[in-house]
Amino acid sequence: MPPLARRNLFHDKIRLTVTLTGIVFAVVLIVVELGLFVGFTVTTSSLVDHSGADLWVTSKHVPYVELGVPFSERKLYQVRAVPGVADAQKLIVRWTDWKRPDGRQESVQIVGINPDDPMPMPWNLVAGSVADLKKPDAVIMDEVYKEKLGVKELGELFEIRGKRARIVGFTRGIRSFTTSPYVFATFKRAQEYASINDDQTVFILVKVAPGADLKQVQANIADSVKDVEVFTSSEFSRMTQFYWMFTTGAGVAVLLAAVLGLVVGFVVVAQTIYATTMDHLKEFGTLKAMGAPNRYVYKVILTQAAISAVLGYALGMVVSAFVVHASQKGGAAILLPWQMAIGMFFLTLLMCTGAALVSISKVTRLDPAMVFKG
Amino acid sequence: MQPAIAVRELTKTYAEGAASVPALRGVDLEVHPGELVMLVGPSGSGKTTLLSIMGCILSPTSGSVRIAGKETGQMTEKELPQIRLEHIGFVFQGFNLFPTLTAGENVELMLDLKGVRGPAAARRAQELLAQVGLGGKYASFPSDLSGGQKQRVAIARALAGDPEIVLADEPTASLDSHTGRTVMEMMRDLAHERGRAVVIVTHDARVMEFADRTIRIEDGLIAPSAGESASGRDVPLEHIRPHFGEYVHNWLTPQPAQ
Ligand SMILES: Nc1ncnc2c1ncn2[C@@H]1O[C@H](COP(=O)(O)OP(=O)(O)O)[C@@H](O)[C@H]1O
Numbered sequence: 001m002p003p004l005a006r007r008n009l010f011h012d013k014i015r016l017t018v019t020l021t022g023i024v025f026a027v028v029l030i031v032v033e034l035g036l037f038v039g040f041t042v043t044t045s046s047l048v049d050h051s052g053a054d055l056w057v058t059s060k061h062v063p064y065v066e067l068g069v070p071f072s073e074r075k076l077y078q079v080r081a082v083p084g085v086a087d088a089q090k091l092i093v094r095w096t097d098w099k100r101p102d103g104r105q106e107s108v109q110i111v112g113i114n115p116d117d118p119m120p121m122p123w124n125l126v127a128g129s130v131a132d133l134k135k136p137d138a139v140i141m142d143e144v145y146k147e148k149l150g151v152k153e154l155g156e157l158f159e160i161r162g163k164r165a166r167i168v169g170f171t172r173g174i175r176s177f178t179t180s181p182y183v184f185a186t187f188k189r190a191q192e193y194a195s196i197n198d199d200q201t202v203f204i205l206v207k208v209a210p211g212a213d214l215k216q217v218q219a220n221i222a223d224s225v226k227d228v229e230v231f232t233s234s235e236f237s238r239m240t241q242f243y244w245m246f247t248t249g250a251g252v253a254v255l256l257a258a259v260l261g262l263v264v265g266f267v268v269v270a271q272t273i274y275a276t277t278m279d280h281l282k283e284f285g286t287l288k289a290m291g292a293p294n295r296y297v298y299k300v301i302l303t304q305a306a307i308s309a310v311l312g313y314a315l316g317m318v319v320s321a322f323v324v325h326a327s328q329k330g331g332a333a334i335l336l337p338w339q340m341a342i343g344m345f346f347l348t349l350l351m352c353t354g355a356a357l358v359s360i361s362k363v364t365r366l367d368p369a370m371v372f373k374g
Numbered sequence: 375m376q377p378a379i380a381v382r383e384l385t386k387t388y389a390e391g392a393a394s395v396p397a398l399r400g401v402d403l404e405v406h407p408g409e410l411v412m413l414v415g416p417s418g419s420g421k422t423t424l425l426s427i428m429g430c431i432l433s434p435t436s437g438s439v440r441i442a443g444k445e446t447g448q449m450t451e452k453e454l455p456q457i458r459l460e461h462i463g464f465v466f467q468g469f470n471l472f473p474t475l476t477a478g479e480n481v482e483l484m485l486d487l488k489g490v491r492g493p494a495a496a497r498r499a500q501e502l503l504a505q506v507g508l509g510g511k512y513a514s515f516p517s518d519l520s521g522g523q524k525q526r527v528a529i530a531r532a533l534a535g536d537p538e539i540v541l542a543d544e545p546t547a548s549l550d551s552h553t554g555r556t557v558m559e560m561m562r563d564l565a566h567e568r569g570r571a572v573v574i575v576t577h578d579a580r581v582m583e584f585a586d587r588t589i590r591i592e593d594g595l596i597a598p599s600a601g602e603s604a605s606g607r608d609v610p611l612e613h614i615r616p617h618f619g620e621y622v623h624n625w626l627t628p629q630p631a632q
């Protein structure tokens with residue numbers, strides 16, 4: 001087939017620019033919104049997902065990780081005694097108050113761990129080490145929140161609920177979905193920072209023995225330890241994600257914005273692709289008069305849309321990559337997993353060919369008389 | 375000899391909102407291979423409508439349309455393109471070339487529809503352009519061609535489909551008289567040398583002399599005065615193929631050539 005679709009598309013450079021701008025705009029909008037959604041979702045459960053634990057033991061009716069309720073830490077020994085449990089450790093996650101040097105209070109979430117545990121928390125350190133937490137009053141926080149918490153450098157002193165806290169390390173990329181940053185401390189110190197009784201913990205994290213059945217161990221713990229609930233990490237992760245994304249409506253808003261991006265993008269793209277078809281309507285009439293079946297004409301129009309889609313997608317992804325990269329330094333990470341990148345390609349293709357279908361109806365009902373007009 | 379086109383009791387009524395416009399009100403016409411028929415008549419008399427129906431791009435309201443012996447009057451939208459592709463070539467007043475394709479590619483588009491592709495198509499397009507005197511214009515875009523050249527590309531394109539029937543609506547209206555004559559000579563050769571049935575709608579008095587037969591349409595009917603009589607006078611008898619000479623004798627006014 002002579003390159004009618006390509007030529008028609010590239011013939012009018014201004015129209016091509018408008019079409020591509022529309023597609024790029026739509027692609028970037030959707031990628032950013034969906035990427036925010038993915039970024040948010042991953043962020044809400046990052047603590048659970050990075051815990052390295054197989055099971056989470058909580059008090060009854062704990063809906064998500066930020067809302068743990070303290071219970072007796074003696075349960076730790078009961079849990080350790082359950083068959084199939086390789087190791088169990090205490091963990092505190094609790095809201096508390098951070099006092100900046102200028103006197104302003106900031107809400108933070110204190111995370112209390114045992115630095116000697118093989119638990120991979122905190123992770124991604126860029127300054128200091130987990131072992132430094134064993135120093136008196138030591139805390140580790142993420143560099144993203146330096147400004148928010150009024151932190152400039154290692155060694156600085158602050159107050160958490162009136163108790164001294166000294167910065168001994170920084171992590172990179174441990175974001176909190178809420179406005180309260182995570183601050184890591186030893187388990188003992190966290191009890192004090194969060195005003196938890198010194199015989200209480202908020203969670204017990206369980207590592208299952210190699211070869212043991214996860215579901216079985218989960219049931220075993222639930223049977224032999226009173227007044228607790230046991231979740232697998234993925235269950236607890238999903239509960240937490242669901243709470244923040246859907247129960248609070250935060251995720252719904254972002255998803256809605258993504259859908260809006262899709263609709264706006266579709267309209268813009270449909271409009272320009274429709275206009276391109278209209279520009280060449282007489283040619284399509286001639287093509288039909290020459291004996292081309294409708295499907296031949298559709299192929300030209302759809303090829304045109306597909307070329308636009310491929311170009312728009314490629315450009316859109318380049319722009320998106322910049323946006324995604326820039327977001328890594330900010331408070332809200334936009335994630336662009338490869339599945340989304342591939343999905344986006346098909347979405348763009350669908351959007352463009354769908355838009356082309358709008359104009360195809362015009363070609364189907366072509367008045368043949370028009371080909372005879374001078 | 376089977377006529378290339380035969381229409382019987384053809385009517386066409388356009389629905390114009392609530393009103394209906396009768397454009398054709400019972401037309402009988404046969405066009406044979408090797409003859410050039412001109413349709414003349416006032417504006418709005420139904421010439422384009424008749425040409426469109428004969429070209430199978432418009433369905434009649436009633437009546438019969440036979441193209442190369444096939445009844446097409448009742449064919450569906452799906453079947454008609456195939457009939458057009460097999461039997462009919464169009465030449466338009468506005469040339470209707472694809473402006474983003476070169477002259478050669480315009481011709482190749484028709485060949486593509488016919489299933490001829492690749493180097494064979496390029497070769498054939500070259501040949502066809504050479505036949506209309508545009509051998510060197512394969513790579514030229516329509517915008518770089520004169521009106522006459524464009525119309526010749528359009529003729530080459532129509533010929534690429536190898537149609538028995540060539541239909542043209544005002545093919546010379548956008549051309550100066552010299553160029554118009556050149557185009558008409560080509561159309562006449564199509565009929566006389568290659569045995570195509572050629573039907574041309576025209577207002578252009580300068581080219582009427584090329585007609586083997588002139589049909590006058592008025593108010594959706596063939597005007598009785600014209601039709602089987604006059605205007606074949608300029609066609610030398612010896613140009614008409616002997617095998618339909620008998621038919622020709624019925625309407626050709628015996629006059630000396632030129
Ligand atoms: N698509 C159409 N819809 C309604 N009326 C039409 C249409 N095409 C032509 N007509 C009417 O049919 C009549 C014949 O038109 P046409 O065949 O174009 O005449 P001509 O080519 O002889 O000028 C005119 O009255 C014209 O207004």
Ligand SMILES: [Mg+2]
Pocket residue numbers: 421422423
């Ligand atoms: Mg007309």
